[in-house]
Amino acid sequence: GTGKNSVTRNAYLKQFYGLEDDPQDPMDKFRSYSAETSPMDKIKEMQRFYGLKVTGDLSPETMQIMKQSRCGVPDVAEYSLFPRKSKWNTNIITYRILNYTPDISRADVDIALEGALRVWSRVTPLTFERLYEGEAEMMISFAPREHGDGNPFDGPGSILAHAFEPGPGVQGDTHFDEAETWTMGYEGYNLFLVAAHEFGHALGLAHSRDAGALMYPVYAYTDVTRFALPQDDVDGIQALYGPSINTDPSLPKPPARAPEKCNPNLDFDAVTKLRGELIFFKDRFLWRRHPQEVEPELILITIFWSSIPPNIDAAYENSENDLLVIIKDTKYWVINGYDILPEYPKNLHNLGIPRNVEKIDAALHIQETRKTLFFIGDEYWSYDEIKQTMDKGYPKQIMDDWPGIDGRVDAAFESRGMPFKGPKAIKNKNYYMMKGHRPETLTNFPFFMDAA
Incomplete structure (x- = not known):
């Protein structure tokens, strides 16, 4: 915003x-x-x-x-406007939609808000009953700037909405900032996602430190067509109201909490060096691993680059030009620092990748040669970053130059001054060196993240 x-x-x-x-x-x-x-x-x-x-x-x-654009409720419980650990004393909660945003149709507002309430009723014994007049427990409205509760909004961006915890009067109410552009999709701010978060507050939940949780305070778009309440939020709401009486087997399984770096089954979407740090991408998240730091930082990708989608395919650093390239499907983005260059994303085929390729597995930039390798299936291509053309004689078989790899590469990166120098390819949580470098057999992900 x-x-x-x-x-x-x-x-x-x-x-x-x-x-x-x-x-x-x-x-x-x-x-x-x-x-x-x-x-x-x-x-x-x-x-x-x-x-x-x-x-x-x-x-x-x-x-x-x-x-970042975010919820207006404080992150620290004792500074909230209302007491914590409050809950409704009934399982039938009334709500009323007082007015509508002009950004989308009234029908779409109803769909978004009712869907956001269902997020919580599916996993608890709660049911929500709509009122069309009088006082409901949850009064829902759209308003700009100062709107009568002592917590004015700030115009477009920053604070998107706020909600009050259960109780009488303004307690339990949710206010959306009318200065925002509310949508049903990716552009602007998705009303369903923001409403589902705010209704969590209206039911008694505080903010979560889990970057994968719906109750994380920073707004991050996720695919609403396949939305499932993350496990951290399920645990929180069920601690207040208990589990659902009727479990629906057709409901999507809750996504796990933010990935744990020491999980032995952990794999990554992409790994790259970036300004001296090692960056691991997974789903909506990235870890930053600095050589001098003990612990890697886990952060939402959208905190750094708001329009980069989750589940990327590959990433590499062109350190000579101080650029980061991120690839997903047939699109690629070029980034300098925190800024995505304005003409991106572009089509991956512009680089000379065959038009029948709809996805790549990994990318690796080799600083010494100024070449970038693209891994696709059991083959790889070599791109000359100086000439900006594909090298002749490619594709080549991966297994010819990467001993031990007999198929698809998961990720690749080049490290300098790290435990094992040189270009690395990753497959099935093991690391392999390019032929001519030593050693050939490396180690698994969690160790390497700690040792990096």
Whole structure:
């Protein structure tokens, strides 16, 4: 969304982490805080919540999260506007839609909001009953800026909506920022996804630190046609209301929590070096592994690059030009830092990949030769980044140049100054070196992530 930069550091920390103005020095908002309430302390609290490196400084990653569009409910329970662990004392909850956004049809608003309520009723004994007049437990409305609850919206971007936990009056109500562009799809902000999150608050749930959870505070689009409530959210709502009485076997299985780096069955969509770090892509997430850091950071891909889809096929760094290339299906994006170059995505076939290829398995840029290798099935192609053409004599058989690999490659990357230098291909959680480099047999994913 637009206008994300309008949220200053202190305004963000006040709204979501309880930063208070210094009563001893109302003219100076920066210097006279106690150690426990200073902006630095609140930044550390935020960094711990999001699993970032805890420095107290406004690192680029911290700034990126501050710029993201998100829910208006605070991340830290004790600074919320309402008491925690509240719940409705009935399993039949009434709701009323007070008005409609002009962005989509009234019928689509009804479909989105009713679908968002069903997300929660499917896994609990709750049922939702719509009222068309009078006071409902959950009053739902669209409003811009100041709208009477003491928590004004901020225009397009940043805060998308907020909701109040169960209780009388405004408690249980949900307000959507009318300044946003509400949609049923990928563009703008998907009303179903935002509503499902906010209704979680209206039922008593706080924000989750699990980056894969619906109750994670930052907005991230996911495919709504196959939406299933993530396990973290299922556990949270069932802790309040219990499980559903009638289990529907046709319901999609909840996706797992954000992937665990030490899972021995873990595999990756893509792996690449990026500005000295090793980046592992999986589903909607990425890990950043810096050589000097003990733990890799797990972050939603959309925190860095909002329009990159989940489940990518390949990624590689062209370090000479300080560019990152991400590939999914027949599209590729070129990225510099946090910015996707404006003319992208482009069609992968523009690089000279055969037109009958609809998906690649992995990509690997070799810094020494300025060549990028594309792995497809049991073959690979070589692309000359300087001439911007495919090299003659390709494709070649992978197994001829990569001993031990007799089929599809899962991911590939080149490492320098790492435990095993040189180009690597990954298959079935094992690492293989290109012929002419040593050693040939490497190790499995979790170890390598820790050892990287």
